[in-house]
Each structure stands twice: as C-alpha cells, then as structure tokens.
Amino acid sequence: MGHHQCCSKQKVKRGLWSPEEDEKLIRFITTHGHGSWSSVPKLAGLQRCGKSCRLRWINYLRPDLKxxxxxxxxxxxxxxxxxxxxxxxxxxxxxxxxxxxxxxxxxxxxxxxxxxxxxxxxxxxxxxxxxxxxxxxxxxxxxxxxxxxxxxxxFTVSSKLQEDYYSMDVKTSFLPFSSVPLISDHSNSSRPQPVHDQSSTSPSLSGYHRNPNMHMQAPSLECASHSSVGGNLPISSSSHNISEFGIILDDNAWGPEFAPIIQAAGQGEMPSQPLRVLDDEVEKVDDFRGSGQHMDASFESSDFELDLMESALMTCGMYYNAWDSWTLQGKNNGA
DNA sequence: AATTCATTCAACCGCACGTCG
DNA sequence: TCGACGTGCGGTTGAATGAAT
The missing domain is CATH 1.10.10.60 (Homeodomain-like)
Structure with missing residues (x-):
C-alpha cells in the first residue's frame, strides 16, 4: 500500500493521535499558523505527515469546532x-x-x-x-x-397514496419548498423575509445561477395573515414570491383539500388536475445528478418555506418544483 | 463474566484540481 | 505545455465502544 508523497520521505506515525501530539500541533499552529501543511510536522516536531496534521487540526483541534x-x-x-x-x-x-x-x-x-x-x-x-x-x-x-x-x-405521502406507496415508479426529483429557489435574482434586495423566528439558522447558499433561457413566469403570492395549510401549521403574515413550483400527485388523490397549498404557493386558481413535469426534463435532471458535475447553487431558505414544506407534505405528501432550469445550467457550466 | 455483533467516528487513502516554475 | 507539488474532497477502513446473547 503506497503512502502519500508527503509521507514517503520520512518515517511517519499513523493511527490515533496522542494527547502529546495534539499539544504539539496546537501549540505550533496557534503561534505560527499552519502555513504550508507539508512543513508543519517538521517544524512542530511531529512524526506525522502534513496531511495527517491538517486533518487532525481541521476535524478535531480547531478551536471553533462545535x-x-x-x-x-x-x-x-x-x-x-x-x-x-x-x-x-x-x-x-x-x-x-x-x-x-x-x-x-x-x-x-x-x-x-x-x-x-x-x-x-x-x-x-x-x-x-x-x-x-x-x-x-x-x-x-x-x-x-x-x-x-x-x-x-x-416526507411521506398522503393516505390516499399509501396503497401505491411501494409500487410507484418514481423517477421525478422531489424537493421541499425550503429548497425552492424563490427569487430568480439572488441579489434582489426586495425579497421579503419571514416575520417569525428570524434568529434561527437556515440554509443559505451563494453563487447560484439560474438558466435564463428556461425561466418560467413566477407568480407572486400574498399570503393571508396566519393562514393555515393542512389545518395545523401557520404561515407567517408576509408576502412572498414563489416561482417554478408544482405538485405531482396521483390523479386519484387530487382533491379540493389541496387548494390552500396551491393558493399559498402562488399558483392562484386550483388547477383541474395535478401539475406535472415532462418526463424528458426529469431525465435531464437525473442525468445531471448522475454526472457528478458540480453546480453553483445559491438561494435562501426561510422558516416560512420550511413551514410551507411541512404543511404541503403533511397535507398532500409529494410535491415537485422545477429545479430543472438551474441544474441544467450547472450541467452546462460543468461541461 | 465472556463472547459476539453492531455502531460510531477518527483517520487514512486515492483522486482531482490549482498553482508554480 | 508539462510535471511536481500542495491542498481539499469524498469514500472507506478499522479501532473503540456499547448492546445483545
């Protein structure tokens, strides 16, 4: 079994770190910084390779670790x-x-x-x-x-879908509302924020691009004050834009009970049938996911969206949002 | 108490990528 | 342009520990 280059030049210790080794590494880095990791073990007096020192520091010794x-x-x-x-x-x-x-x-x-x-x-x-x-x-x-x-x-399906739970050939990409890129332009400062519990942490990615060629008309949404979806989860009194949103449901499960979600998601009138995504778009997303390509992603999630997600899931189970556009953008960039 | 089995997680390995001469 | 080198990342391993028998 060959060792990494930085380990091959000298005899290095491997395995668990001793308290003495930790002490040496901490003392060295806190006074000198790590600089070049490959030179750290020698300067710190450790019989370890630089890579091992780096890993030990990042994963265990760093003072800001929680x-x-x-x-x-x-x-x-x-x-x-x-x-x-x-x-x-x-x-x-x-x-x-x-x-x-x-x-x-x-x-x-x-x-x-x-x-x-x-x-x-x-x-x-x-x-x-x-x-x-x-x-x-x-x-x-x-x-x-x-x-x-x-x-x-x-994340589960509604009771009406339970019987088909295991037999469905699901190849659609499902996302929670918390993952929906709500605003096409991330720098848009007019994006409303949830009014409740803004202190809690939510995912916030940066550097995300949408595909302008595939942008769909984004409906705007005025949420009713503390309207309730699914009868148990309140939605904050605030206005939000939700774009590129859809729900996929079994035809048999489609019913008026989903109207609040459709309305809350900014779709306006209750559609006569479930929203669907084209199969070829699904396949493109799947291709991208399987390609291992990296994509830049950026959006903000809020407690409002998490609540909406939970509400939707509790009420109708499955849903879908058209993230095809930005995954495809990532795919193109990565090529 | 002894042994086996399952789980956790620190550490290692190989690879990809960026930088520099 | 190319190779050497350093760094970062994700997958995997295996020692330590706890639970079950």
Missing part, C-alpha cells in the same frame, strides 16, 4: 442541502457553523441515512424507495411511529 450531538435544525439543514447537492459534504458543512465535512458525513451515514430509509425514502435521491427496499421500511417502526419519533419533518 462538539456534541447535531440539533434537529442541523439535521434538517443537512437533509435539505443534501437533497440538492448530494454527497458534497464540504459544501453542506459550510452551512453548519462549527461542523466539519467529516462530521456531517459520519452523521449522515450513521444516522440520517437510516432514518430516511426507515421512512421509505432513498437517501441518495430523496425519492420514494422502490419495492426492493420494502422489507427495510417494514422492518422498523410502523408508519405512525416513524412520523412521531423523528425530529425531522417526515
């Missing part, structure tokens, strides 16, 4: 961003102050992943799991327990 369990808010943030970016742990960690990519990755693999599977969701795509995972879903809690024991909003 230790301890992940909060429910952090967990929700991870899930939301992962849904868009996939396994880009470093990008996800940037939105969790004091958390490292390694920590986020471990938390995902040891905890969130299992939760999603138990809830019938594919942790990679966040879509409904196919029938081959049915045994995993059923092996855990029943659906009622699954919903009541998680601290993260449970």
């Amino acid at each position: 230790r301890g369990s992940f909060t429910a808010q952090e967990e929700r943030t991870i899930i939301d961003i992962h849904r868009m970016l996939g396994n880009r742990w470093a990008q996800i960690a940037k939105h969790l102050p004091g958390r490292t990519d390694n920590e986020v990755k471990n938390f995902w693999n040891s905890c969130i992943k299992k939760k999603l599977i138990a809830q019938g969701l594919d942790p990679n795509t966040h879509n409904l799991l196919s029938t081959k995972y049915k045994h995993k879903i059923n092996s855990g809690l029943d659906s009622t327990q699954q919903r009541s024991t998680t601290s993260t909003p449970v």
Whole structure:
C-alpha cells in the first residue's frame, strides 16, 4: 500500500493521535499558523505527515469546532442541502457553523441515512424507495411511529397514496419548498423575509445561477395573515414570491383539500388536475445528478418555506418544483 | 463474566484540481 | 505545455465502544 508523497520521505506515525501530539500541533499552529501543511510536522516536531496534521487540526483541534450531538435544525439543514447537492459534504458543512465535512458525513451515514430509509425514502435521491427496499421500511417502526419519533419533518405521502406507496415508479426529483429557489435574482434586495423566528439558522447558499433561457413566469403570492395549510401549521403574515413550483400527485388523490397549498404557493386558481413535469426534463435532471458535475447553487431558505414544506407534505405528501432550469445550467457550466 | 455483533467516528487513502516554475 | 507539488474532497477502513446473547 503506497503512502502519500508527503509521507514517503520520512518515517511517519499513523493511527490515533496522542494527547502529546495534539499539544504539539496546537501549540505550533496557534503561534505560527499552519502555513504550508507539508512543513508543519517538521517544524512542530511531529512524526506525522502534513496531511495527517491538517486533518487532525481541521476535524478535531480547531478551536471553533462545535462538539456534541447535531440539533434537529442541523439535521434538517443537512437533509435539505443534501437533497440538492448530494454527497458534497464540504459544501453542506459550510452551512453548519462549527461542523466539519467529516462530521456531517459520519452523521449522515450513521444516522440520517437510516432514518430516511426507515421512512421509505432513498437517501441518495430523496425519492420514494422502490419495492426492493420494502422489507427495510417494514422492518422498523410502523408508519405512525416513524412520523412521531423523528425530529425531522417526515416526507411521506398522503393516505390516499399509501396503497401505491411501494409500487410507484418514481423517477421525478422531489424537493421541499425550503429548497425552492424563490427569487430568480439572488441579489434582489426586495425579497421579503419571514416575520417569525428570524434568529434561527437556515440554509443559505451563494453563487447560484439560474438558466435564463428556461425561466418560467413566477407568480407572486400574498399570503393571508396566519393562514393555515393542512389545518395545523401557520404561515407567517408576509408576502412572498414563489416561482417554478408544482405538485405531482396521483390523479386519484387530487382533491379540493389541496387548494390552500396551491393558493399559498402562488399558483392562484386550483388547477383541474395535478401539475406535472415532462418526463424528458426529469431525465435531464437525473442525468445531471448522475454526472457528478458540480453546480453553483445559491438561494435562501426561510422558516416560512420550511413551514410551507411541512404543511404541503403533511397535507398532500409529494410535491415537485422545477429545479430543472438551474441544474441544467450547472450541467452546462460543468461541461 | 465472556463472547459476539453492531455502531460510531477518527483517520487514512486515492483522486482531482490549482498553482508554480 | 508539462510535471511536481500542495491542498481539499469524498469514500472507506478499522479501532473503540456499547448492546445483545
């Protein structure tokens, strides 16, 4: 097994770090800074390679690290961003102050992943799991327990859809409202902010581009004061723009109970049938997701959107927003 | 109490990318 | 343009620990 170049020139220690080694590294970096990591071990008097020193500092010794369990808010943030970016742990960690990519990755693999599977969701795509995972879903809690024991909003389908839950061939990309790029121009300072609990942290990515060629007409929305969607989650009294939004539902599940959501999402009149996305657009998104290309993403999420997401999910289960335009933009950029 | 099994997470590895001479 | 080097990232490993038998 070959070692990294920086390790090959000298005999280096590997494995767990001792308190003495930690002390040496901390003392050196706090007084000199790390500068070139490859020179740190020699200057700090450590029998380690620079890469190991860097990792130890970033993941464990850095003074600004936040230790301890992940909060429910952090967990929700991870899930939301992962849904868009996939396994880009470093990008996800940037939105969790004091958390490292390694920590986020471990938390995902040891905890969130299992939760999603138990809830019938594919942790990679966040879509409904196919029938081959049915045994995993059923092996855990029943659906009622699954919903009541998680601290993260449970993405599930309405009761009318339950019977088709495992047999549906779902290849559409579903996103929560919290992930919807609400404003096409991120620099637009007129974007309204939620009026409640603005102190809490929400995902906020930067550098995101939309595809201007695929921009759809964005309906505006005036939310009624503390209107209620689904009968239990209040929406803040504020005005919002929501663009490129759609809901996909089984035809049989489509009913007047979804009207508040359609209205709240700025779609205006209740459509006579569920909104749908064209298959070829879905395939383009899937292609992009599978390509491993990076995309710049930027949008803001707010508690309002999280509430709306939860409301929609609790009421009608599945939904979709047309993020095709910006993923395709990312695909083009990455080529 | 001893052993096995499962889980967690720190650390390692290989690769990709950027920079510089 | 090319190669060497440094850095950052995501996937994987394996030691430590806890739970179950």
